[in-house]
Amino acid sequence: MPKSMDASGAAAGPAHGAAASGCRGPLSRRCLPYLLLLPAVVIFAVFMFYPLANTVYLSLFDWNMISPVRTFVGLDNYVSMFTDPYFTKILGNTLLYIALLLLFNFVAPYVFSFVLTFVIKRGRSFYRGALFLPSIISLVVGTMLFVWLLNPISGPAAQIASLFGMHAPIWSTTQGLVIVVISIITSWKMFGYNFIITLAGVGGVSTEVVEAARVDGIPLWRIFLNVVVPMSSSTGIYVLILSIVNGLQQIFTPINMITQGGPDYGSSNMIFNVYNEAFNFYRTGTASAYAIVMMALFVVLLLLEFKYVEKDIYYEN
CATH class of the missing domain: 1.10.3720.10 (MetI-like)
Structure with a gap:
């Protein structure tokens, strides 16, 4: 006979028990807030952080938006x-x-x-x-x-x-x-x-x-x-x-x-x-x-x- 039964009557094997304990462990509780914030972070990265970094990058070059060559001029x-x-x-x-x-x-x-x-x-x-x-x-x-x-x-x-x-x-x-x-x-x-x-x-x-x-x-x-x-x-x-x-x-x-x-x-x-x-x-x-x-x-x-x-x-x- 199986050692334990779940609510539907199916056997809860070792793999199922390990997964359940892993999902309920302290590590998953610490990771969950970051996973929930991930979509907002991705949106900010695409529409704010990347344009900001690109603006800093362009400020170090002499470029007229037409020439294929950008001349590095530093500060x-x-x-x-x-x-x-x-x-x-x-x-x-x-x-x-x-x-x-x-x-x-x-x-x-x-x-x-x-x-x-x-x-x-x-x-x-x-x-x-x-x-x-x-x-x-x-x-x-x-x-x-x-x-x-x-x-x-x-x-x-x-x-x-x-x-x-x-x-x-x-x-x-x-x-x-x-x-x-x-x-x-x-x-x-x-x-x-x-x-x-x-x-x-x-x-x-x-x-x-x-x-x-x-x-x-x-x-x-x-x-x-x-x-x-x-x-x-x-x-x-x-x-x-x-x-x-x-x-x-x-x-x-x-x-x-x-x-x-x-x-x-x-x-x-x-x-x-x-x-x-x-x-x-x-x-x-x-x-x-x-x-x-x-x-x-x-x-x-x-x-x-x-x-x-x-x-x-x-x-x-």
């Missing part, structure tokens, strides 16, 4: 990039874009979410819909709309300025002003999505806590800064990162449509300059070097966020 592309007189201007424009995008797409949605949740009682649905509406419109269409609105000769802004005896500035050729206008165009498109996410986070703050603070006579600005922002910070940190990463990608469209990085690199940034170096000047090595520096800038920003912001995040809501 010369990085040296030429850092010694370029326009590099500091492009880097400064990038940091200014980040500051403006955070103001328009992070601070402003927080303020509007607080007002619509705890201050305004009527017309909330209308305001929510109106603020979210631009996010469903194409950024190309929105850029063309702003070009018409801010036309310094025949646009509505010029006509309003003429009523007060003023002239509308030619913003697309004005240093400094062009960055502000392009940031507004991009933020107009992104604001609705960031606003809805922030509104959900602010709406998760306990109403009893806010009402108790108002009964104690605490002003609204202190309630906003000391109660609402800390208690919705888990959502806020997501919107913060999204505003930087997605904003610098979205801002490429109005730059490419309106200014092409001008005047005199006055509206260019690191991401647009990667495209400019690669597809306008055919300097693939320099474009790759700019891409690596841009990635390093993102890493620095994330490290600063993890060190100074992430530790104070409130996740309970």
Whole structure:
């Protein structure tokens, strides 16, 4: 007679018992999480790690994307990039874009979410819909709309300025002003999505806590800064990162449509300059070097966020 029988009545032989014990052993339990992560790791390797490694590789060569020969130049592309007189201007424009995008797409949605949740009682649905509406419109269409609105000769802004005896500035050729206008165009498109996410986070703050603070006579600005922002910070940190990463990608469209990085690199940034170096000047090595520096800038920003912001995040809501 067999020594043991399984649930179906079949004999459980030595091989079956060994396999069962092997599948249930501590080694398989340690390997299972890595096996579950393997599909995601493969996708990241194909679509992120390989392109990153290839970009680092291309940054060490002089190549115009046409010639079959790539000339190895080592770190010369990085040296030429850092010694370029326009590099500091492009880097400064990038940091200014980040500051403006955070103001328009992070601070402003927080303020509007607080007002619509705890201050305004009527017309909330209308305001929510109106603020979210631009996010469903194409950024190309929105850029063309702003070009018409801010036309310094025949646009509505010029006509309003003429009523007060003023002239509308030619913003697309004005240093400094062009960055502000392009940031507004991009933020107009992104604001609705960031606003809805922030509104959900602010709406998760306990109403009893806010009402108790108002009964104690605490002003609204202190309630906003000391109660609402800390208690919705888990959502806020997501919107913060999204505003930087997605904003610098979205801002490429109005730059490419309106200014092409001008005047005199006055509206260019690191991401647009990667495209400019690669597809306008055919300097693939320099474009790759700019891409690596841009990635390093993102890493620095994330490290600063993890060190100074992430530790104070409130996740309970």
